[in-house]
Amino acid sequence: MHQRKDNMGSSWQDHGLSAPVEAFHEAFDGLPPTHFSRAPGRVNLIGEHTDYNGLPVLPMALRQEVRILFRPREDGTVRMANRNPEFPIRSFSLSEDIPPDPAGDWGNYLKAPCQALTGLLGPLRGLDGLVTSTLPVASGLSSSSALVIAVAQALLHANETQVPTLDLAEEMARAERYTGTQGGGMDQAIALGARAGHASRVEFDPLRLYEIPVPPDWRFVVAHTLVRAEKSGWAREAYNQRNQECQEAIRRIRMALSESEVAGTEALTYPELTARFSIKNLLELGRTHLSGPLLGRFRHVVTETLRVYRSEEAMRQEDLLAFGILMDASHESLRADYEVSSPELDRLVALAREGGAAGARLTGAGFGGCVVALTDPFRLDRLMRTLEQGYYRSPRHPHRLRDVLFVAQPSGGASVEEV
Numbered sequence: 400m401h402q403r404k405d406n407m408g409s410s411w412q413d414h415g416l417s418a419p420v421e422a423f424h425e426a427f428d429g430l431p432p433t434h435f436s437r438a439p440g441r442v443n444l445i446g447e448h449t450d451y452n453g454l455p456v457l458p459m460a461l462r463q464e465v466r467i468l469f470r471p472r473e474d475g476t477v478r479m480a481n482r483n484p485e486f487p488i489r490s491f492s493l494s495e496d497i498p499p500d501p502a503g504d505w506g507n508y509l510k511a512p513c514q515a516l517t518g519l520l521g522p523l524r525g526l527d528g529l530v531t532s533t534l535p536v537a538s539g540l541s542s543s544s545a546l547v548i549a550v551a552q553a554l555l556h557a558n559e560t561q562v563p564t565l566d567l568a569e570e571m572a573r574a575e576r577y578t579g580t581q582g583g584g585m586d587q588a589i590a591l592g593a594r595a596g597h598a599s600r601v602e603f604d605p606l607r608l609y610e611i612p613v614p615p616d617w618r619f620v621v622a623h624t625l626v627r628a629e630k631s632g633w634a635r636e637a638y639n640q641r642n643q644e645c646q647e648a649i650r651r652i653r654m655a656l657s658e659s660e661v662a663g664t665e666a667l668t669y670p671e672l673t674a675r676f677s678i679k680n681l682l683e684l685g686r687t688h689l690s691g692p693l694l695g696r697f698r699h700v701v702t703e704t705l706r707v708y709r710s711e712e713a714m715r716q717e718d719l720l721a722f723g724i725l726m727d728a729s730h731e732s733l734r735a736d737y738e739v740s741s742p743e744l745d746r747l748v749a750l751a752r753e754g755g756a757a758g759a760r761l762t763g764a765g766f767g768g769c770v771v772a773l774t775d776p777f778r779l780d781r782l783m784r785t786l787e788q789g790y791y792r793s794p795r796h797p798h799r800l801r802d803v804l805f806v807a808q809p810s811g812g813a814s815v816e817e818v
């Protein structure tokens with residue numbers, strides 16, 4: 400497995416619009432942008448690798464976001480530049496069948512929403528856009544879905560049309576599979592549906608968001624391993640493999656149940672399974688009918704689902720210690736049963752606990768990217784110091800500390816605004 404530690408660009412923290420507006424002029428024949436579309440990244444607090452099984456997740460949106468300055472065009476062309484020089488300008492024609500760029504190319508995250516919306520709404524006018532981002536790329540904070548959502552909103556706005564939020568989130572979750580990742584629907588749902596100051600329990604099929612106020616004295620700290628988990632690259636295979644293993648695990652459970660003539664189990668889904676059986680019975684079913692990695696994957700998915708509901712309860716009751724214990728258990732399950740952690744993620748989680756966090760876990764797909772740790776305001780400084788001194792002291796790492804180690808602010812969902 401190839402992992403890269405490298406410079407993720409200095410433009411993430413470029414919050415002001417004046418420099419990007421100038422860059423827009425330069426990229427697009429001196430004409431000014433009319434609007435900008437913004438979509439936040441997210442930190443998933445708990446419920447990892449459950450969404451593509453139709454099971455709930457508990458994320459919140461971040462202040463860090465993708466922004467696209469744009470100007471509608473008269474024709475059906477989309478031209479998109481990026482302030483991050485890692486991503487060269489891309490240009491294509493809108494259609495229901497847009498030929499993809501090579502796997503891993505950022506252009507596919509532009510084409511995915513454009514193809515889907517053209518399929519849904521018919522011929523559309525295109526736009527010129529310039530992307531800026533304050534989200535680290537490939538960090539488990541959903542920079543790719545934020546881009547997809549920002550493009551979708553810009554395109555809708557350029558065509559003076561709208562799609563209801565939850566429908567758009569479901570459409571975009573499907574659309575993103577254009578990039579080759581068999582993802583779930585968490586990232587698109589929270590990027591569009593988040594409310595400031597709140598986390599959301601997201602349920603699927605049909606999509607629903609249940610808002611939970613984040614207790615004012617809870618601090619969720621995000622810390623980056625500095626290892627990129629390229630979901631468009633090597634991590635995609637590992638990610639898709641987990642999805643397939645989950646499908647295989649439930650297929651075997653389904654077969655075993657219908658062979659033992661348990662009524663109505665021929666087409667059982669994960670949500671039906673977890674609703675119908677107690678956790679004790681689910682674990683028993685797993686032990687009896689599965690082994691090796693499939694048993695681990697199944698055990699993670701069913702125990703993680705229970706942890707999501709318990710965490711929601713803990714958050715509503717402002718029980719920080721209980722929430723922390725559930726985060727720790729989630730990480731252990733992702734490490735041992737789901738096998739998506741890495742030495743760097745484990746190291747940051749261990750340091751967070753040493754630093755007094757109530758709990759810590761990897762967030763997002765894993766294989767690199769970030770951890771999230773929970774603490775209260777009194778222990779925050781100690782936690783930040785322990786992480787900083789234990790992980791980011793190396794003079795070799797080229798990042799500004801506040802880009803890779805920060806307190807997450809529960810933020811609102813995507814929007815389009817005038818420049």
Ligand code: GLA
Nearest residue numbers: 447448582583584585763764
């Ligand atoms: C990625 C995907 C999400 C989800 C997480 C793991 O972020 O985009 O849909 O599956 O991994 O929980």
